[in-house]
Amino acid sequence: MKNDIFNFRRFGKYFATDLRICRANYGLSLMTISLLTPLVLYVIVATINQIMHNTWDGPDIGLRVFAFAVAMICMVVTMPVKCYGKITEKQYGSFWLTLPASRLEKFISMILMTCIIVPVSGALLYLGLDALICAFDHTCGQNLFAGGLDLLQKMGEANEVTLNLIDESITVEDATFAQEIIRQMNNPWMYIDEIFCFTLPFLLGAVFFRNGKTVKTFIALFAISTLTGMIMSPIMTDWALKLVENANDDPMGIFNNMFNNKLFKNLVLIDTVTDTVTNLALMAGIWFRIKTLKH
Amino acid sequence: MITIKDLGFSYGDVPVLKNITMNLEEGRIYGLLGGNGVGKTTLLTLLCGLKKPQLGSIDIDGYAPYDRKPTFLADQYYLSDEVAAMNMKAADYAANYGKFWTGFDMGKFNEVMNVFEVDAQQKMNKMSFGQLKKTYIAFALACNTKYLFMDEPTNGLDIPSKAQFRKAVTRYTREDSVILISTHQVRDLENIIDPIIILDRQDVLLNASVAEVSERLYFDYTSERNPDALYCEMIPGGNIQVYLNQTGEDSKVNLEALFNTVHQHKELIKGIFNK
Numbered sequence: 070m071k072n073d074i075f076n077f078r079r080f081g082k083y084f085a086t087d088l089r090i091c092r093a094n095y096g097l098s099l100m101t102i103s104l105l106t107p108l109v110l111y112v113i114v115a116t117i118n119q120i121m122h123n124t125w126d127g128p129d130i131g132l133r134v135f136a137f138a139v140a141m142i143c144m145v146v147t148m149p150v151k152c153y154g155k156i157t158e159k160q161y162g163s164f165w166l167t168l169p170a171s172r173l174e175k176f177i178s179m180i181l182m183t184c185i186i187v188p189v190s191g192a193l194l195y196l197g198l199d200a201l202i203c204a205f206d207h208t209c210g211q212n213l214f215a216g217g218l219d220l221l222q223k224m225g226e227a228n229e230v231t232l233n234l235i236d237e238s239i240t241v242e243d244a245t246f247a248q249e250i251i252r253q254m255n256n257p258w259m260y261i262d263e264i265f266c267f268t269l270p271f272l273l274g275a276v277f278f279r280n281g282k283t284v285k286t287f288i289a290l291f292a293i294s295t296l297t298g299m300i301m302s303p304i305m306t307d308w309a310l311k312l313v314e315n316a317n318d319d320p321m322g323i324f325n326n327m328f329n330n331k332l333f334k335n336l337v338l339i340d341t342v343t344d345t346v347t348n349l350a351l352m353a354g355i356w357f358r359i360k361t362l363k364h
Numbered sequence: 365m366i367t368i369k370d371l372g373f374s375y376g377d378v379p380v381l382k383n384i385t386m387n388l389e390e391g392r393i394y395g396l397l398g399g400n401g402v403g404k405t406t407l408l409t410l411l412c413g414l415k416k417p418q419l420g421s422i423d424i425d426g427y428a429p430y431d432r433k434p435t436f437l438a439d440q441y442y443l444s445d446e447v448a449a450m451n452m453k454a455a456d457y458a459a460n461y462g463k464f465w466t467g468f469d470m471g472k473f474n475e476v477m478n479v480f481e482v483d484a485q486q487k488m489n490k491m492s493f494g495q496l497k498k499t500y501i502a503f504a505l506a507c508n509t510k511y512l513f514m515d516e517p518t519n520g521l522d523i524p525s526k527a528q529f530r531k532a533v534t535r536y537t538r539e540d541s542v543i544l545i546s547t548h549q550v551r552d553l554e555n556i557i558d559p560i561i562i563l564d565r566q567d568v569l570l571n572a573s574v575a576e577v578s579e580r581l582y583f584d585y586t587s588e589r590n591p592d593a594l595y596c597e598m599i600p601g602g603n604i605q606v607y608l609n610q611t612g613e614d615s616k617v618n619l620e621a622l623f624n625t626v627h628q629h630k631e632l633i634k635g636i637f638n639k
Contacts, residue, residue, distance in 0.1 A: 163442060
């Protein structure tokens with residue numbers, strides 16, 4: 070146990086404790102969001118359909134995807150404050166800071182809980198109940214889990230679809246670019262870092278602000294987005310204009326311009342790199358906040 | 365051993381501690397006394413690593429507390445004056461967190477909880493402040509650490525609990541431990557704290573054992589007033605007076621009278637005890 074930076078045994082102990090504390094602090098909220106949302110949605114929509122159309126029809130997949138997204142957003146926004154927000158309070162924070170685990174162990178556990186354990190558990194619970202509801206009432210159609218798998222399969226098949234378009238609408242060269250973009254979009258890292266990119270700001274807000282954590286995080290995000298928008302919008306407008314240029318209002322011309330544009334060709338890569346850099350910056354912010362936190 | 369050297373700390377432009385130098389030795393229960401805002405809590409939080417010294421240094425067995433190294437943290441415990449009401453049973457809390465302190469003893473935790481007459485199966489967020497405080501005291505003692513820092517531990521405790529606290533601290537701590545207890549309520553800790561540290565604004569007025577105090581000051585409990593007394597206070601049945609001990613006679617040290625004497629004669633007392 071002499072390693073003061075990272076020790077697997079100590080980390081295991083800490084992570085297990087963190088898991089129990091999160092379950093105590095957020096378990097009920099997680100169950101409420103994950104289990105109550107699909108159930109309430111089903112009951113409300115089916116009741117409305119019964120009253121309005123005299124048929125017991127459950128919510129369609131579009132509405133259920135929307136509700137799922139809203140539930141996940143609620144989870145991601147509320148979880149860090151409930152599980153880790155207390156470390157800025159003297160009562161709990163003093164104890165947490167002097168708990169014999171290293172800063173790195175506490176940091177890794179925090180990231181795993183916020184970005185992986187809680188969202189995955191919440192999503193699995195939600196999808197499980199959604200599947201049960203769909204099995205119980207076929208008017209809901211396909212369950213979200215099966216729908217997601219279908220989407221993944223279709224994305225995998227997209228390459229063939231692109232090849233079929235050759236000679237019909239796009240050139241072989243354009244098809245290769247399209248395939249490259251599809252290949253990049255099929256990279257799981259793109260989605261993993263999107264999830265991190267969405268959850269980490271709320272964790273940073275929870276450990277950074279002493280009060281009004283969620284509201285202040287939203288204000289900070291709004292301010293940063295506005296600033297980024299102001300900087301990026303002239304660049305993006307210029308880029309879009311270049312795509313339309315020389316296309317003579319021909320949609321296929323714009324399409325070809327897009328495929329020949331360097332920025333467009335690397336759009337997914339740029340998105341992944343930007344998200345990864347943002348995540349690293351957010352993690353650095355969380356790390357330094359933990360390092361310099363005093364009571 | 366704890367070595368504090370030229371320690372300085374301020375909140376913005378307001379200095380709280382300045383040039384504090386002292387050693388805290390093993391096997392002692394130090395009483396940290398001082399008025400409001402003199403920096404007792406600040407000193408404790410600096411010692412346990414919750415704050416970073418702005419000037420000078422603190423060395424605890426070769427560790428700088430602010431580094432918050434797990435090996436160091438596992439041998440120290442800080443009991444804050446404000447405690448968190450966790451959403452779990454006291455026994456679960458102890459079982460969950462106790463394992464991080466190498467010397468933690470669950471049996472001892474249950475024993476101290478019994479001494480305090482608090483049910484370990486009760487949820488912490490359903491406890492009264494006094495019960496919660498007792499749970500944390502039981503946990504702190506069960507951690508069996510070499511360094512134990514307690515900030516106003518008797519605040520919120522009822523009268524029987526204060527006696528139970530004194531009993532628990534003397535009975536359930538290690539022989540080689542360094543215990544530092546800050547308090548305003550000196551009567552609560554009379555008979556268990558020795559040596560006594562009295563902090564003043566930015567300064568240590570006194571850091572001496574009870575024997576040293578008794579050797580240099582005489583505490584007179586007679587009704588006859590002595591004109592040479594450094595401090596005199598009427599108490600039921602007479603007076604308590606403090607004067608310089610010129611005969612070498614032993615007397616029972618009264619912490620409240622000592623505290624007031626030190627405050628009224630700062631330079632004289634520093635001079636006497638720094639000889």
